[in-house]
Amino acid sequence: MFQHHAKKSSVALAAAALLLGAGAAQAQTRTLYIGMNGGNMERTYTQFVFPPFEKANDVKVVVVPGTSTDILAKAQAAKGKAQMHVMVLDDGIMYRAINMGLCEKLKPSQNMAAVPAIAHLKDDHAVGLSMGMTGLAYSTKIFADKGWAPPTSWGDLADPRYKGKVVVQSMPASSFGLHAFLMFNRLQGGTEKNVEPAFKAWPGTIGPNVVEYIPNSSKVVEMMQAGDAALFPYTLTQVELMKSKGMPMEFVAPKEGAVLLLTAQCVLANNPDAALAHKLVDYLISPEAQALAMENGSYNPVNPQAVLKGKAAQEQARMNDILKTAVAVDWDVVNAERPEWSKRWNRTVER
Known part of the structure; x- marks a missing residue:
């Protein structure tokens, strides 16, 4: 009888010890949740960028x-009791997140100070993670066959010789299409607060040149290969990626920028581990993390102190050069007006 009790209590003790052990292990390894794009971004950051931070801070970063x-919808649904610690969003959507009160102000640091002013959002409620540029891309094959000189201006989208050879991503759905629309609007004398000039001029100028308005940019390369797309809004990063796969194309930063x-x-407001979340955001803009993201996933650094080698260094030098004349759109105005613009675009442009 006594033996039986002793056996039971030793089993109970062992179980308690196991539970204590599990608790201690849990206390050691915390988890940070970061909302970001899947695919190449998730792979690059999970395999190459997060591990040094995880090791140094005894934490697991889960995408x-x-x-x-x-990601914005998830953050909104959990407002006031954030379940993610950090989120990574395209700049236009990040402005919306900040205006909804979803982001905490970031803390000053050496890394924050190194990031150029153009990549600090709304009084440091968010900061750039990687830098892209929308300009014009063109098919070097079609241009060579036709004997055309490379494009130089956003206005070239309206050049009559490109009739039926321009592809534009739909403005309501795509940043690329929106950027082309806003830059053409500026050429017509408009501003983000007044897009009347672009709406008036587009149907009679760029409109006849457009072979197709596409919902996103993934279709553009197959259209170029089929000989249908000679000129289109696109990013330097995407062009470099496609060129590395043997596509005959080139990127131009238009003279207007x-x-x-x-x-x-940004760090989500009211998240369960704010101090560590701020630490992660700061690490992700450190020269080391930025170099890892560029070399393993072609994510161009926002921190100019990132040390890059070979092709990555050449690409970044070109990006830094383009940045000198780059234009930033007024996202607060754009986000407020875009639903109305989208309706009008569908009615008058893409009908």
């Missing part, structure tokens, strides 16, 4: 994958 719109296309990050 919640989704598009910027998906390429448009800044930032991927930005």
